Amino acid sequence: MNKKIVIPLVAAIALIAGGIVWFHNGQPPANELALHGNVDIRQVELAFNASGRIASIDVRDGDRVKRGDLLARLDTERLRLALEQAEAQVTAQQQTVKRLETGSRPEEIRQAQAQREAARVAMADADNFYQRQQSLVARHFISQQQADNARFAFDKARAQWQAASETARLAELGPRREDIAAARATLAASEAAAALIRKDIAEGELRAPSDGVIENRILEVGDMASPQKPVFTLALTDPLWVRVWLPETQLGRIPVGARATVATDSYPDKPYAAWVGHISPSAEFTPKSVETADIRSTLVYQARIFVCDASGELRLGMPATVKIALDQNKPAEGNERSNPCQPAH
Secondary structure (H helix, E strand, C coil): CCCHHHHHHHHHHHHHHHHHHHHHHCCCCCCCCEEEEEEEEEEEECCCCEEEEEEEEEECCEEEEECEEEEEEEECHHHHHHHHHHHHHHHHHHHHHHHHHCCCCCHHHHHHHHHHHHHHHHHHHHHHHHHHHHHHHCCCCCCCCHHHHHHHHHHHHHHHHHHHHHHHHHHHCCHHHHHHHHHHHHHHHHHHHHHHHHHHHHCEECCCCEEEEEEEEEECCEEEEECCCCCCEEEEEEEEEEEEEEHHHHHHCCCCCCCEEEEECCCCCCCCEEEEEEECCCCCEECCCCCCCHHHCCEEEEEEEECCCCEEEEEEECCEEEECCCCCCCCCCCCCCCCCCCCCC
């Protein structure tokens, strides 16, 4: 065969074979979508919900914290003294309410009854004396003035008996319901005042709202803190996601809850299990950061690919590649987020 014909033929065959190999190895599978994005981490600025001087700070930049961990504390000595005073007032008012609810003691009731009986005896004596004076006046043995004085003494004794009777009745009845209600209301106000001080003391402690990493320590011990002055910047490690953009043509093939994998240049041989946690309901033009030529000028939908367990290896802004198998079964209604890190079946 003519060499001039064989050489071009062999070259053409090699070119076609290389193209086939590149097509199969360099392109993603037809049933898989590869997307590029960046790692997103939420950041929270933590501040005290009270004003005061910072007494202690227990964490540094880069420290990992768990939800509820104590991060810093204000000087609350004045509040603690105020709480002791408020609690003493609560105790005193509790005793007042208890005394009113218990009512009169038996000894107090017997005392009032004895005073009523003494007043009755005095009234009877005054009545007898007045009657005798009246008879003496009728026989002209004494003047009318003396009889009138005896009548006035009797009226006074009768009034004293009536007063003693009412006092004894009040002792038997006990305190008024209105007085008990007023005492209870005063007790409730005292308890609320003490609870408010306790809350102020509790707000003198700054605790982590979620698991995360202290990204920035802004204030130091001795600084004056307030709700308007952040003390820390906390990077939340859960949830952690990769922000990507889905082309409109693939929306019907990727349901929320679909399984995915995430890979980074820093750990190319370590894919992270992930899942589609959110797809935006509104479209937008492809952002400039997306360099895929075939979708650069088309409409896309922002999506969040939640990473199941990154072991603290992913950082904010880190470029990542997301791969999603197309046409996965859609999770059952309401179960899009249940057990998202379990292997797909």
